[in-house]
Amino acid sequence: MTQSNSPSYLNELRWNEDGLVPAIAKDWKTGKVLMMAWMSAESLRCTVEEGRAVYWSRSRQALWRKGESSGNTQQLKELRLDCDGDTLLLEVEQLGGMACHTGREHCFYRQLTDGEWQTIESVLKDPKEIYGTGS
Amino acid sequence: MTQSNSPSYLNELRWNEDGLVPAIAKDWKTGKVLMMAWMSAESLRCTVEEGRAVYWSRSRQALWRKGESSGNTQQLKELRLDCDGDTLLLEVEQLGGMACHTGREHCFYRQLTDGEWQTIESVLKDPKEIYGTGS
Numbered sequence: 001m002t003q004s005n006s007p008s009y010l011n012e013l014r015w016n017e018d019g020l021v022p023a024i025a026k027d028w029k030t031g032k033v034l035m036m037a038w039m040s041a042e043s044l045r046c047t048v049e050e051g052r053a054v055y056w057s058r059s060r061q062a063l064w065r066k067g068e069s070s071g072n073t074q075q076l077k078e079l080r081l082d083c084d085g086d087t088l089l090l091e092v093e094q095l096g097g098m099a100c101h102t103g104r105e106h107c108f109y110r111q112l113t114d115g116e117w118q119t120i121e122s123v124l125k126d127p128k129e130i131y132g133t134g135s
Numbered sequence: 136m137t138q139s140n141s142p143s144y145l146n147e148l149r150w151n152e153d154g155l156v157p158a159i160a161k162d163w164k165t166g167k168v169l170m171m172a173w174m175s176a177e178s179l180r181c182t183v184e185e186g187r188a189v190y191w192s193r194s195r196q197a198l199w200r201k202g203e204s205s206g207n208t209q210q211l212k213e214l215r216l217d218c219d220g221d222t223l224l225l226e227v228e229q230l231g232g233m234a235c236h237t238g239r240e241h242c243f244y245r246q247l248t249d250g251e252w253q254t255i256e257s258v259l260k261d262p263k264e265i266y267g268t269g270s
Contacts, residue, residue: 031166036222080243081252087171089243108215108224
């Protein structure tokens with residue numbers, strides 16, 4: 001990774017062996033933790049410069065501009081770094097009110113109850129509608 | 136990892152190559168994201184059985200009962216799993232009001248402002264007092 005033209009704030013992060021750090025997105029209005037994804041130095045720089053969450057997709061090995069398919073972008077309100085510099089916290093405005101690809105408000109909709117992960121939050125919109133893969 | 140006597144809820148997690156998943160701790164009263172750490176299957180089982188956050192320390196390669204030195208344990212109020220089963224969210228009661236080893240309420244006390252990570256939250260208690268390493 002070249003640091004020549006990169007902003008200095010990138011240097012304070014402790015990237016893992018894949019050059020990534022976990023990034024937690026929190027809804028700045030509801031206070032809910034929406035999701036956790038990963039950021040590379042490039043995706044963090046894009047996040048800051050574009051003012052919206054840009055993650056690194058480990059499955060696609062590419063920049064992932066959250067909401068690029070669904071329109072449900074995450075507008076950046078505040079960005080925080082933790083004490084040891086290896087985790088980011090984003091306060092975001094979640095457009096469309098849905099962060100999860102299942103059509104739910106957030107990804108943490110399963111709760112451990114009586115020894116089982118029970119789904120306790122409803123789908124707000126059919127994913128087929130969100131991603132336009134329906135008829 | 137033997138699954139013979141392990142609770143079935145452990146099987147729904149997608150552990151990484153080191154057998155770990157990220158675990159986000161959130162304060163159930165203030166709504167603040169306190170910290171992010173890692174859990175192994177064993178630490179998750181201990182968390183559930185003991186009703187308090189038990190992480191896996193990657194540096195020590197050992198179970199890390201949060202607060203075992205400081206007394207600032209995290210009492211488990213709710214446990215959630217995300218859509219793809221690779222991240223946990225804990226709602227906790229943070230005893231002592233401090234989750235961070237720096238003596239702050241939480242670990243995310245640095246905010247990106249004007250291109251720099253600026254510390255915007257104060258130390259509540261000197262770490263020397265918390266960990267008893269002072270005179």
